[in-house]
Amino acid sequence: NFRYKDTNELVSDPLVKELAFNEEFTFEIPEIVGHHVEGEVQNPITMPSSDLTINVYYVRNKYKLTINYEYQKDDGNGGFTAVPIEISYTREFSFEESYSITLPKASSFGIEGLTDEYKPEHEVIKGTMGAEDETYTVTYIKNKPDDIVTVNYEFGDLVFETNYGDWDPETHTYSSLSIDPMVEGNNYAKVTVQTNVDLNIAFEYKFNEQYKDALDSFLSKEGSKDEQLGENGSYQTTIQKDSTNNVASVSLWLEIINDVLFDQIKGQEDEVGSISILISKAEESKE
Numbered sequence: 158n159f160r161y162k163d164t165n166e167l168v169s170d171p172l173v174k175e176l177a178f179n180e181e182f183t184f185e186i187p188e189i190v191g192h193h194v195e196g197e198v199q200n201p202i203t204m205p206s207s208d209l210t211i212n213v214y215y216v217r218n219k220y221k222l223t224i225n226y227e228y229q230k231d232d233g234n235g236g237f238t239a240v241p242i243e244i245s246y247t248r249e250f251s252f253e254e255s256y257s258i259t260l261p262k263a264s265s266f267g268i269e270g271l272t273d274e275y276k277p278e279h280e281v282i283k284g285t286m287g288a289e290d291e292t293y294t295v296t297y298i299k300n301k302p303d304d305i306v307t308v309n310y311e312f313g314d315l316v317f318e319t320n321y322g323d324w325d326p327e328t329h330t331y332s333s334l335s336i337d338p339m340v341e342g343n344n345y346a347k348v349t350v351q352t353n354v355d356l357n358i359a360f361e362y363k364f365n366e367q368y369k370d371a372l373d374s375f376l377s378k379e380g381s382k383d384e385q386l387g388e389n390g391s392y393q394t395t396i397q398k399d400s401t402n403n404v405a406s407v408s409l410w411l412e413i414i415n416d417v418l419f420d421q422i423k424g425q426e427d428e429v430g431s432i433s434i435l436i437s438k439a440e441e442s443k444e
Contacts, residue, residue, distance in 0.1 A: 159187065162195055162214040176204040189215050191252030191288040217251040221290040224258065224282060226266070228275055228297040239296060242266050250286040258282045263297050275299050356396055359435040363389040 159168040168189060176182055183201035186194060192215040202209065226242040244266055250256050260282065263275035275297040282293055360377070369388065377384045377392050386392055 158210070158212045160212055160214055161192070162216045168215060178204055178206055180204045186213060191218050192216060193218055217253070218288070219249040219251050220286050220288070221247060221249055222256060222258075222286065223247050223290070223292045224260075225292065225294045226297065227294060228263065228268075228271055229299065242268065242271075242297075252286055252288055254286050256282075256284055256286065260295060271297070357435075357437045358394050358396060360392045361390075361434075362386070362392070 158171050181201050181203050195214040195216045224246040227239045229237040230240045232238045260277040262273050263271050264273045277295050
């Protein structure tokens with residue numbers, strides 16, 4: 158039997174073979190990602206005069222998580238240079254073990270001039286340990302601006318019901334954010350996300366079938382790129398701050414293309430459709 162040590166669950170179906178007394182048999186021990194075989198396993202075996210059961214146990218490997226630190230220093234020419242800090246964080250985690258490391262304040266490094274005006278790029282490093290060592294490099298920046306994430310709504314005459322949701326600065330995620338377009342009025346609806354940090358954006362959108370001929374399909378606008386979407390579906394993207402103004406945006410549009418037909422239908426159905434947004438901070442880069 159091949160089993161995981163921590164759960165005692167079978168890795169695969171048992172290997173069963175009939176052998177004669179004193180017959181020698183060599184069996185293959187499979188490799189499992191992120192695990193190693195516990196102890197020494199007798200292999201090959203010589204069949205004794207009774208049935209024989211062998212259990213091979215797999216133990217999770219431990220891998221090293223390293224966080225290196227650096228800070229931005231004015232180079233005197235209008236730019237900055239990265240200065241390594243001769244202190245690092247190292248800890249071992251088991252394969253598939255979750256970790257959450259709160260980064261230290263800049264003053265704790267004991268470097269002259271490195272005060273708490275310097276803020277780390279990320280307050281917390283979170284992840285799940287893979288099957289190899291992992292290394293992060295975190296930069297401390299003086300007077301780093303706070304993360305800004307805004308969701309703006311421009312409805313024209315189209316009225317929406319909205320739930321603005323809550324931004325969690327620790328998990329970098331909006332929760333309970335939804336927008337339900339209602340049938341009052343016409344024109345268009347636009348939802349825009351703006352940010353000064355790199356974000357993952359996921360829109361879920363739909364409108365009711367009876368509005369098919371009155372509404373255009375959804376349209377996404379990201380920088381200079383427009384993409385025609387369907388009536389129902391999802392759109393996912395990662396937006397990155399612009400190098401000029403440090404702000405990036407992505408929009409989802411819904412436009413009425415037949416006012417007369419829309420007016421005829423709108424009294425028959427309370428809700429045109431819905432748009433929901435999931436916003437999360439893009440994964441911190443590793444080096």
